[in-house]
Amino acid sequence: MPMAATRKKAISSDILIIEDEQFLCNLLVRKLENSGFRVRGAFDGEAGMKAVEEKKPGLILLDLLLPGMDGWEVLRRLKGDKRFQDIPVFIISNLGEPGDIARGKKAGAVEYLIKAEYSPQQIVEKVSHVLS
Amino acid sequence: MKFSIGAKLFLSFVLILFFGGAMGVYFLVVAERALQNAVGQSSLFLAEDLMERIDKDISDKIEQIQLYTKDNPLQLALEESNKFFEELKDISGYIAREDEAWRAIPENELSPLMRDLIENNISGTLRQEFLEFWQQKYGFPVYGEAFVTNRYGVNIAETGRTSDYYQADEEWWQRAEQEGFFVSDVEYDESAQTWTMSLGVRIDDEQGNFLGVLKAIPVAEKLFRQVELTGKRYQTTEMKLLTKDGSLIYSTLPFEMFEDLSSKPFFQQAREGKGFFVSQEKEQKRLFAYTRSTGFRDFPGLQWVLLISHDTQEVFSSIQDLKRTLGVGGIGLLALTIFFVAVLTRTILVPLRKLMSVAEYIGKGNLSMRINLKSRDEIGQLAKTFNEMAVKLQESHESMENSVQERTRELEQRVQDLDRTAKLLVKRDFEFMQANEFLREMDEAKSRFVSIAAHQLRTPLSGVEWTLQMLLGGDFGKLRKEQKDVLLEAYGILQRLVAMIKDLLSVAHIEEGRMAFKFSPLSLEALCKKVFEASVLAAENKKITLKLVVPSRPLPQISGDTANLAMALQNIVDNAISYTREGGSVEIGAKRNNGDMKGVRVFVRDTGVGIPEDQKALVGQKFFRADNVARQKVYGTGLGLYIAKKILERHDGKLEFESKEGKGSTFFFTLPFSQE
Numbered sequence: 001m002p003m004a005a006t007r008k009k010a011i012s013s014d015i016l017i018i019e020d021e022q023f024l025c026n027l028l029v030r031k032l033e034n035s036g037f038r039v040r041g042a043f044d045g046e047a048g049m050k051a052v053e054e055k056k057p058g059l060i061l062l063d064l065l066l067p068g069m070d071g072w073e074v075l076r077r078l079k080g081d082k083r084f085q086d087i088p089v090f091i092i093s094n095l096g097e098p099g100d101i102a103r104g105k106k107a108g109a110v111e112y113l114i115k116a117e118y119s120p121q122q123i124v125e126k127v128s129h130v131l132s
Numbered sequence: 133m134k135f136s137i138g139a140k141l142f143l144s145f146v147l148i149l150f151f152g153g154a155m156g157v158y159f160l161v162v163a164e165r166a167l168q169n170a171v172g173q174s175s176l177f178l179a180e181d182l183m184e185r186i187d188k189d190i191s192d193k194i195e196q197i198q199l200y201t202k203d204n205p206l207q208l209a210l211e212e213s214n215k216f217f218e219e220l221k222d223i224s225g226y227i228a229r230e231d232e233a234w235r236a237i238p239e240n241e242l243s244p245l246m247r248d249l250i251e252n253n254i255s256g257t258l259r260q261e262f263l264e265f266w267q268q269k270y271g272f273p274v275y276g277e278a279f280v281t282n283r284y285g286v287n288i289a290e291t292g293r294t295s296d297y298y299q300a301d302e303e304w305w306q307r308a309e310q311e312g313f314f315v316s317d318v319e320y321d322e323s324a325q326t327w328t329m330s331l332g333v334r335i336d337d338e339q340g341n342f343l344g345v346l347k348a349i350p351v352a353e354k355l356f357r358q359v360e361l362t363g364k365r366y367q368t369t370e371m372k373l374l375t376k377d378g379s380l381i382y383s384t385l386p387f388e389m390f391e392d393l394s395s396k397p398f399f400q401q402a403r404e405g406k407g408f409f410v411s412q413e414k415e416q417k418r419l420f421a422y423t424r425s426t427g428f429r430d431f432p433g434l435q436w437v438l439l440i441s442h443d444t445q446e447v448f449s450s451i452q453d454l455k456r457t458l459g460v461g462g463i464g465l466l467a468l469t470i471f472f473v474a475v476l477t478r479t480i481l482v483p484l485r486k487l488m489s490v491a492e493y494i495g496k497g498n499l500s501m502r503i504n505l506k507s508r509d510e511i512g513q514l515a516k517t518f519n520e521m522a523v524k525l526q527e528s529h530e531s532m533e534n535s536v537q538e539r540t541r542e543l544e545q546r547v548q549d550l551d552r553t554a555k556l557l558v559k560r561d562f563e564f565m566q567a568n569e570f571l572r573e574m575d576e577a578k579s580r581f582v583s584i585a586a587h588q589l590r591t592p593l594s595g596v597e598w599t600l601q602m603l604l605g606g607d608f609g610k611l612r613k614e615q616k617d618v619l620l621e622a623y624g625i626l627q628r629l630v631a632m633i634k635d636l637l638s639v640a641h642i643e644e645g646r647m648a649f650k651f652s653p654l655s656l657e658a659l660c661k662k663v664f665e666a667s668v669l670a671a672e673n674k675k676i677t678l679k680l681v682v683p684s685r686p687l688p689q690i691s692g693d694t695a696n697l698a699m700a701l702q703n704i705v706d707n708a709i710s711y712t713r714e715g716g717s718v719e720i721g722a723k724r725n726n727g728d729m730k731g732v733r734v735f736v737r738d739t740g741v742g743i744p745e746d747q748k749a750l751v752g753q754k755f756f757r758a759d760n761v762a763r764q765k766v767y768g769t770g771l772g773l774y775i776a777k778k779i780l781e782r783h784d785g786k787l788e789f790e791s792k793e794g795k796g797s798t799f800f801f802t803l804p805f806s807q808e
Contacts (some may be wrong), residue, residue: 024595027595034607094591115594116597116630119597119605120601120602120605123602
């Protein structure tokens with residue numbers, strides 16, 4: 001397994017996953033940890049923002065459809081805050097229409113990944129590419 | 133300024149009257165002057181005639197006296213007396229003594245010499261010739277006295293006592309001796325107590341020797357009376373004879389002898405020559421004609437002035453009559469004019485005004501007004517025509533009003549109908565809108581359901597997919613071969629499910645109108661190539677030969693949405709691969725279309741199962757699957773061609789096909805060249 005190598009490399013990288021579907025969230029956490037990243041998970045917008053306040057992450061994977069504060073609002077707050085606006089944000093969602101994608105890019109997302117079209121392995125590759 | 137016709141008529145008549153009057157006055161003046169000239173001229177002729185008669189009479193008297201001086205006894209007596217005086221030693225002394233003695237005799241006494249002179253032969257003849265002859269002829273004496281002197285100026289015979297014996301010291305005697313005769317002007321004779329003239333005539337013998345002078349003294353009044361200075365022309369005609377100094381010596385009216393008239397205007401005006409004029413005298417205007425005595429033959433005349441005058445009232449009575457006639461005529465004409473104007477006004481203006489006021493009433497809309505005129509002239513005709521016009525106007529107005537009312541009623545009816553229809557329409561529209569709204573809501577609900585369902589399906593599917601991927605990727609530990617095969621099969625099925633959901637989402641997007649199209653120029657050959665490459669693996673898996681057929685020379689670009697067109701072509705190719713058995717072939721191609729539509733034709737030809745003839749019409753419908761493919765248990769949703777068809781329609785293209793069951797199908801569409 002090439003895990004040791006990747007873990008060492010990404011030791012300082014902290015990834016925050018804001019995803020209300022716990023099963024999917026756990027799958028991603030496991031996949032990213034297996035790839036050597038330190039990962040935190042949050043199941044709604046408020047928890048996500050709290051996690052960001054506690055410790056500024058190196059990258060955020062953000063779902064859009066969330067209970068309470070949705071992903072759009074989280075993105076807006078992050079990009080409106082000088083402390084956090086430099087954090088790269090990947091939107092991971094099943095809202096895959098061109099309008100949504102354009103809106104996400106405009107709001108400041110680095111990537112817009114449709115869940116159905118990307119496997120966990122592909123997501124890791126995208127994240128690694130940004131954090132390296 | 134505006135004048136009414138009446139004023140104009142009246143003005144015209146006044147003008148005509150004025151000019152007529154002016155002409156009348158002018159003619160009167162001309163006639164008066166002409167008459168004045170005529171009367172003046174004739175009076176002047178009369179005056180000249182009378183004056184000549186006076187002068188001729190005086191001349192005749194002188195000639196009579198001259199004739200008498202040739203009398204033999206007179207000549208002899210004078211010769212004898214002259215001889216007597218010739219022989220005297222002191223002629224002038226003698227004469228002076230005798231003259232003094234003569235004048236010393238009182239007036240009522242006679243000396244022997246006087247008596248001898250009065251009663252001698254010669255004086256008898258004188259008395260006979262000068263006094264008695266005229267007395268007998270006219271019944272009144274023309275001469276007052278007559279006497280004869282010898283050449284030394286002393287009396288030799290006389291008809292009565294003279295005041296002096298010696299005459300040669302007097303003017304008349306000297307002038308008579310020198311000039312042959314002398315006529316004195318009228319003067320007052322103290323001895324005779326009367327106004328007389330003196331006619332002195334020189335007496336010569338047959339040899340022309342001076343013998344003496346004869347003096348005859350006519351009474352002035354009687355002299356003119358004898359001349360018969362009548363010549364009355366008019367009742368008021370008056371004749372005056374004045375001396376050259378303006379003293380009146382005769383008049384046809386009672387007059388005072390020698391009255392001084394030199395200061396009278398008529399005398400002032402008659403100063404020169406002859407003529408006539410009109411002058412105011414007292415309260416009368418008189419026409420004067422005047423002339424001066426200029427003598428007759430040897431008699432040079434005494435410059436007397438003869439004036440004949442008439443009262444102008446009488447002379448111009450004809451003019452006055454004319455004036456009166458004209459005045460009466462003028463007044464008559466004026467009255468006639470007023471009458472005429474009144475008649476004209478009544479027959480023309482009054483009806484015209486009536487006509488005007490009725491026309492005004494009609495103009496204001498009172499169409500029932502009529503004119504009541506009985507006259508049959510042009511105005512009556514006009515009124516009749518006007519009434520006919522008014523009747524027609526009223527009729528047409530009424531018919532118009534009726535038709536307007538009718539139209540209004542019709543319009544109201546139509547408006548009501550329309551209103552009813554409109555209400556109905558509004559109601560229907562409302563109902564329709566409600567129904568439409570309901571349908572739209574239903575449709576939206578359906579699409580929303582599809583969309584949400586598809587989306588909600590994707591999340592758990594993603595979970596399953598990711599789990600399978602991670603399992604197969606070894607994230608959960610190494611798998612046995614048997615485990616891995618089963619998972620791969622599950623993953624394959626899952627892939628189909630994902631594709632199906634993707635198709636459902638596409639349909640939902642298309643039907644909600646949410647599918648975004650971004651048109652730009654693109655190459656259909658490149659698109660074919662892209663889809664060909666994406667399909668190579670699937671074809672290989674089914675052992676199907678996949679071919680790409682494009683022309684060597686690049687085709688013109690068309691305008692389209694790359695992603696959506698790729699999806700459409702992919703669906704068609706997926707379909708072809710799905711329904712072609714192992715060993716078959718699928719051909720993807722593009723070529724220039726030169727038919728009705730200039731553009732690029734894309735075709736997908738397969739050697740598949742084909743489409744049954746009776747179901748061709750259903751191809752492209754949502755969820756349609758032909759019986760033959762359904763029986764073969766080939767995987768498919770029946771949405772692929774529907775999506776492709778819809779996308780192509782948005783590109784002005786039409787999905788068409790040719791198919792034969794069991795042999796294969798060819799699907800094709802043509803997109804027009806890009807406009808630029």
